[in-house]
Amino acid sequence: MAKVLLVNPPFYRLLGSHYNANSLGIAYIASYLNKRGHDAWLYNADYVSDKNYGNLKKLFQNFTNYKNYFKDTDNALWHEIKNKILSFKPDWVGYTAYTANISAIKIISEKIRLMDSAIKQFVGGVHATLDKNLLETLRFVDYSIQREGEEAVFALVENKDPKTIPGVISRGKNSLINNGIAPIIKDINALPFPEREKFWGVSESEKKNIDVSYINTIRGCPYKCTYCASPSHWDRRTTRLRSPESVIEEMVHLKENYWKATKFDYSASANIGKKETLKIEDNTIVYFVDDVFTIHKKRVKKLLRMIIDQKLKMRWKCEARADHLDEELCELMAESGCERVKLGFESGSNRILENVKKLETREDMLKGATMLKNAGVSFAAYFIAGFPGETDEDVRRTIDFAKKIEADYYSLSILAPYYGTELYDQLIENGHALEQQPWEYFFHQSPKPMVNDKISKKVLQEYLSLVELNKKSKKGYV
Numbered sequence: 206m207a208k209v210l211l212v213n214p215p216f217y218r219l220l221g222s223h224y225n226a227n228s229l230g231i232a233y234i235a236s237y238l239n240k241r242g243h244d245a246w247l248y249n250a251d252y253v254s255d256k257n258y259g260n261l262k263k264l265f266q267n268f269t270n271y272k273n274y275f276k277d278t279d280n281a282l283w284h285e286i287k288n289k290i291l292s293f294k295p296d297w298v299g300y301t302a303y304t305a306n307i308s309a310i311k312i313i314s315e316k317i318r319l320m321d322s323a324i325k326q327f328v329g330g331v332h333a334t335l336d337k338n339l340l341e342t343l344r345f346v347d348y349s350i351q352r353e354g355e356e357a358v359f360a361l362v363e364n365k366d367p368k369t370i371p372g373v374i375s376r377g378k379n380s381l382i383n384n385g386i387a388p389i390i391k392d393i394n395a396l397p398f399p400e401r402e403k404f405w406g407v408s409e410s411e412k413k414n415i416d417v418s419y420i421n422t423i424r425g426c427p428y429k430c431t432y433c434a435s436p437s438h439w440d441r442r443t444t445r446l447r448s449p450e451s452v453i454e455e456m457v458h459l460k461e462n463y464w465k466a467t468k469f470d471y472s473a474s475a476n477i478g479k480k481e482t483l484k485i486e487d488n489t490i491v492y493f494v495d496d497v498f499t500i501h502k503k504r505v506k507k508l509l510r511m512i513i514d515q516k517l518k519m520r521w522k523c524e525a526r527a528d529h530l531d532e533e534l535c536e537l538m539a540e541s542g543c544e545r546v547k548l549g550f551e552s553g554s555n556r557i558l559e560n561v562k563k564l565e566t567r568e569d570m571l572k573g574a575t576m577l578k579n580a581g582v583s584f585a586a587y588f589i590a591g592f593p594g595e596t597d598e599d600v601r602r603t604i605d606f607a608k609k610i611e612a613d614y615y616s617l618s619i620l621a622p623y624y625g626t627e628l629y630d631q632l633i634e635n636g637h638a639l640e641q642q643p644w645e646y647f648f649h650q651s652p653k654p655m656v657n658d659k660i661s662k663k664v665l666q667e668y669l670s671l672v673e674l675n676k677k678s679k680k681g682y683v
């Protein structure tokens with residue numbers, strides 16, 4: 206039996222906040238191992254036992270402090286994380302990696318190797334899938350795993366030869382050995398539900414601070430928006446959907462085992478400010494973390510009908526596209542307990558929407574938002590400014606559109622061209638030296654546009670000030 210610790214690196218903590226949810230990627234791997242006789246735990250280095258969070262504005266302002274953590278590799282925070290990992294006495298440590306996490310993983314994995322060279326370390330997740338040379342950056346990490354981690358990690362901890370395990374990149378004598386992308390897990394209904402118990406470094410009473418209500422029902426996304434890493438992280442052609450029956454089974458499991466025991470009175474989120482600003486009763490809300498929950502209309506309607514018929518009475522939220530909505534779907538959403546739909550509008554300018562291959566127009570989006578409103582479903586609007594070639598005129602269209610839709614919550618980002626996106630590759634081709642930027646800069650709370658100097662400060666400020674509209678919101682952040 207191998208002792209395995211799967212780590213979510215710190216991110217929001219470095220920005221002066223924290224994030225207390227269960228990371229599903231590593232939670233899936235942990236349960237897969239535990240079902241097969243290993244002892245796998247989750248360690249969220251972004252967890253803090255505190256119910257007050259930074260608000261979004263503060264996250265923007267804390268960028269300087271954030272950068273300093275990476276310069277000060279001897280900071281107490283890094284030692285705290287190293288000590289937590291060592292106290293588990295792991296045989297294996299695995300890190301989940303978005304692009305923004307790579308520098309943190311570098312610091313932590315080096316400290317672990319210096320303290321105990323017998324511990325084997327691996328990395329997986331989005332950035333590990335997309336950056337085939339990641340082990341050259343992470344010199345103290347032994348293996349990098351591409352795409353789905355369950356089967357590859359199981360084979361690794363069973364001590365199979367890494368050079369023969371599909372999906373694994375290992376070190377050869379003179380170069381890296383890439384064993385290619387593994388075949389997909391065809392039946393994702395058959396996977397065990399993600400681990401929701403074994404949280405390392407938190408007491409039993411603190412466990413109720415962890416939001417375990419995230420559910421993943423789809424692996425992949427068939428769209429090809431140029432700013433999103435999903436099309437290359439997951440193969441667009443192999444998007445897999447769990448059956449409504451399997452999703453219902455997980456919801457019932459969640460309700461019976463977790464919601465009965467605890468009434469959460471907090472949110473897991475980094476940017477809500479004080480608990481009081483969370484204008485909802487509690488946090489027992491299922492979060493469907495799929496890229497686009499509504500991809501398959503017939504399936505999603507069936508699922509919502511089952512939630513209604515079985516009287517689950519579980520509130521839920523999801524991410525969706527406005528052009529998937531129709532009146533029937535919106536009504537089913539309302540009736541089945543939808544607390545919020547998160548809509549990625551991105552821009553109010555059709556020119557920009559076309560450039561980024563959103564395959565939706567401002568008019569489609571307005572139609573979808575109106576249908577949600579008519580059905581009484583609350584929605585959050587997600588926007589991005591700072592696309593290459595975007596002008597003041599485009600941003601003004603976004604501002605105008607944002608006001609028109611009267612969303613219940615606004616999230617306003619500035620574009621970070623994520624590694625692995627079509628946009629990132631286009632920008633490199635056009636001579637942007639993005640590869641010279643530190644990995645930790647690739648997130649959308651950066652204070653100024655990374656790849657656009659055309660938008661005036663005034664208009665950008667006007668765009669960011671849309672956040673003030675949230676003060677009027679009846680429900681606030683959900």
Ligand code: B12
Nearest residue numbers: 216228230299300301303304329330350353354434648649
């Ligand atoms: C839910 C979500 C969030 C949530 C929750 C994150 C969390 N801690 O759980 C929130 C809202 C907090 C969030 C925040 C951010 N997110 Co986010 N998020 C997602 C989303 C929509 C789903 C992730 C998920 O749970 N998927 C379901 C599970 C089952 O899949 P999975 O995580 O990919 O895991 C599988 C494999 O990747 C692999 N794997 C994953 N981890 C590991 C680890 C090991 C060791 C191994 C071997 C394998 C492995 O095996 C897993 C099972 O097969 C994805 C989009 C997507 N489809 O992936 C974006 C996504 C991952 N996020 C993204 C980004 C950029 C961010 C932020 C930086 C945004 C920001 N604030 O600026 C932050 C960073 C947070 C952090 N902790 O560092 C990008 C990453 C792109 C990139 N190149 O970095 C994505 C791909 C979205 C996009 N549009 O491109 N995110």
